[in-house]
Amino acid sequence: MTASYDVAVLGAGPAGAAAAIEASSHGLRTIVFDEQVAAGGQVYRASPRIEGSGDADGDRLRDAFGKAGIDRRLAHRVWHIERGDKGFGVYALGADGPFNATAKALIVATGAQERYVPFDGWDLPGVMGLASATVLLKSQRVLPGKCVVVAGAGPLLYAVAHGIVAGGGRVAAVVDAQPRHAWWRPDVLSRPDLVLRGIAWLNALWHAGVPIFRGRVVRSVMREGEALRVCVVGNGRVREIACDTVCCGFGLMPSTDVTRLLGATHAYEPSLGGWHVVVDDDQRTDVRGLYAAGDVAGVVGAAAAPFQGRIAARSAARNLGRTVDSEGKRERDRAARFGRAMTRLTQVDDEVIAAIPTGVTMCVCEGLTRATLEAAIDDGCTTINDLKSATRCGMGACGGRVCEDSVARLIALKTSRTREEIGQATGRSPLRPVELDAIAGDFDYDALPMPAPAPL
Numbered sequence: 001m002t003a004s005y006d007v008a009v010l011g012a013g014p015a016g017a018a019a020a021i022e023a024s025s026h027g028l029r030t031i032v033f034d035e036q037v038a039a040g041g042q043v044y045r046a047s048p049r050i051e052g053s054g055d056a057d058g059d060r061l062r063d064a065f066g067k068a069g070i071d072r073r074l075a076h077r078v079w080h081i082e083r084g085d086k087g088f089g090v091y092a093l094g095a096d097g098p099f100n101a102t103a104k105a106l107i108v109a110t111g112a113q114e115r116y117v118p119f120d121g122w123d124l125p126g127v128m129g130l131a132s133a134t135v136l137l138k139s140q141r142v143l144p145g146k147c148v149v150v151a152g153a154g155p156l157l158y159a160v161a162h163g164i165v166a167g168g169g170r171v172a173a174v175v176d177a178q179p180r181h182a183w184w185r186p187d188v189l190s191r192p193d194l195v196l197r198g199i200a201w202l203n204a205l206w207h208a209g210v211p212i213f214r215g216r217v218v219r220s221v222m223r224e225g226e227a228l229r230v231c232v233v234g235n236g237r238v239r240e241i242a243c244d245t246v247c248c249g250f251g252l253m254p255s256t257d258v259t260r261l262l263g264a265t266h267a268y269e270p271s272l273g274g275w276h277v278v279v280d281d282d283q284r285t286d287v288r289g290l291y292a293a294g295d296v297a298g299v300v301g302a303a304a305a306p307f308q309g310r311i312a313a314r315s316a317a318r319n320l321g322r323t324v325d326s327e328g329k330r331e332r333d334r335a336a337r338f339g340r341a342m343t344r345l346t347q348v349d350d351e352v353i354a355a356i357p358t359g360v361t362m363c364v365c366e367g368l369t370r371a372t373l374e375a376a377i378d379d380g381c382t383t384i385n386d387l388k389s390a391t392r393c394g395m396g397a398c399g400g401r402v403c404e405d406s407v408a409r410l411i412a413l414k415t416s417r418t419r420e421e422i423g424q425a426t427g428r429s430p431l432r433p434v435e436l437d438a439i440a441g442d443f444d445y446d447a448l449p450m451p452a453p454a455p456l
Contacts, residue, residue: 005031005071007316008090008103010078010258013041014302015294016109017061018309021068023107026317026324031071031101033078033092035432039065041111042131043302045138073099079430079439081106083262087289091439098439105289105316108259109309112252112273112295113401117152117352118362118370121221122248126228130156130249134163143169145245149230151175151218154251154346155198161210162201171210172243175232177250177348179215187341191303194338213239217352221246251346253405254296260427262287268419271344272298274405275424281329283312291316301339307332353409362410363403365396373407377414384408384425397433400425 007023009016012034023030032039038046044058065072073092076099080091087104114131121127126145130152133144137160147170150161161171189195205212216234223229230241252273256266259277264285267278276298283291293308295301307328314324356362358371368391381387384394384404393407394400408422 002100002102003031003071005029005101005103006320007031007105007107007313008033008088008101009107009109010034010081010090011041011109011111011294012036012039012065012072012074013109013111013294013305014043014061015111015305015309015312016041016107017065018306019107019109019291019293019313020070020309021064022310022313023316024068024070026313026322028313028317028320028322029071030069031073031103033073033076033090035075035077037075038062039072039074041302042134045135073101077432077434078258079432079434081258081261081429081431083287083290088262093434093438098441104320105291106262107291107293107309107312107316108277108296109292109294109305109312110255110258110296112299113255115250115253115274115346115405116248116402117250117348118356118360118403118406119218119220119248120357120360121223121228123361123364124221124223124228126223126244127221127246127248130160130247131252133160133247137163137167141167143167144247145243146170147172147243148245148247149173149175149218149228149241149243151177151230151232151246151248152250152346153177153348154249155342156249156251158198158201158205160247162204165204165208165210171205171208173230173232173241174205174210174212175216175218175230176212176214177217177234177352178345182345185341187337188345190334190341191338194303217348218246218248219355250348251343252295252299254299255401256296256424257399257427257431259285259290259292259296260424261429261431262290262427264290264292266424269298270347271340272300273343273346274419282315282326283308284315289316289319298336299339299343300336301342304332304335304339307335350409350413353406353413356406356410362407363391363393363396365398365402366392366394368393370410373410374414377411382411382415382417383421383423384411385423387411388425394425399431 006028009020009032020032040058076092076094082089088106090101136142219233220231232239254276265278291312293312294305317324
């Protein structure tokens with residue numbers, strides 16, 4: 001089945017939902033695709049079994065999204081997008097089978113993905129990302145463990161620790177890679193309401209007796225029977241902590257697989273989460289008809305995302321012949337200031353990469369250790385695509401989402417090349433794993449046109 005639209009939006013998080021609502025309000029036939037069963041994205045993720053999310057902002061977003069005149073294709077996995085003379089073709093797979101759409105304009109609001117930094121034992125059962133923990137806490141209302149070490153950098157660290165305590169769990173320790181003074185910067189104080197929320201989280205952790213170790217990182221995790229033993233280093237000290245679960249993450253990176261596939265220009269900026277698609281002041285990329293909003297254009301947080309989405313939709317509406325003003329840019333930039341400050345707090349220095357033991361698996365999908373990757377780098381692999389061709393690094397089910405950043409940092413450490421020189425992996429389809437028989441449909445092998453054998 002194929003249907004035609006004026007605007008297609010990828011993602012129903014704060015940016016995508018706002019973009020779709022805005023586009024529909026200007027009379028544009030709009031369709032939204034999202035893998036989740038409800039709008040809201042990761043930040044406003046709701047439980048499919050419980051009415052309401054407990055988050056007023058998320059519930060308001062879903063209410064407005066449900067009332068707008070939008071074709072909502074939730075629980076649909078977009079696996080391919082192509083660009084043609086008249087717009088874009090979007091290929092998705094839902095519970096009822098394949099669904100294809102064409103659109104004159106495409107707004108990419110695919111958000112961000114978690115950044116992982118490998119350490120000895122990071123691939124053990126019981127070790128998970130901070131974003132995975134938020135899925136359990138928000139969507140399933142399940143604690144990630146009975147006794148949890150929460151480690152990494154950035155605000156998600158304290159959000160997860162607070163969520164565990166609020167849910168009746170025990171946090172054995174919070175291990176923050178940043179020193180205390182890193183949190184007190186003028187741009188952090190630009191949102192006093194969010195600062196107060198963070199202080200409330202800290203206060204709850206203090207009352208629960210949770211120790212917070214600042215300026216330290218997890219060096220290794222070992223299994224001892226049914227328990228985990230976590231080695232924490234920093235400030236000239238080594239400490240071991242017993243637990244049954246470790247939740248660890250180092251912030252977010254823009255999810256650029258779609259914009260890479262479509263050939264848009266990208267740039268590398270650590271304070272925006274790394275590689276991001278480049279947009280102008282109207283959220284337009286340099287590909288005609290292609291717009292980007294939210295964290296895919298730089299991780300600046302949920303507060304800025306709806307403004308970006310609405311600006312992208314208005315820009316698309318103007319290019320499709322509607323008379324629409326340009327508003328919300330000042331609010332977008334003000335909100336982005338705080339979000340960018342939070343992203344800076346997720347950055348850690350190269351010592352963390354240098355400390356990865358040679359036997360640690362860095363590409364889990366393909367089972368590639370640091371030693372294997374370093375050997376390929378020593379043999380002349382100086383870009384992500386070089387390493388991908390030589391070792392299959394990043395060619396597993398995750399498509400490089402888990403390993404690419406740390407592997408690129410390893411190349412930089414070994415060669416002194418910049419991230420711009422190291423580059424990104426080439427965007428390719430399928431964007432997500434899909435079953436071939438699900439997208440091929442029914443056909444008769446005998447009816448397939450077969451070319452004649454080549455002459456000898």
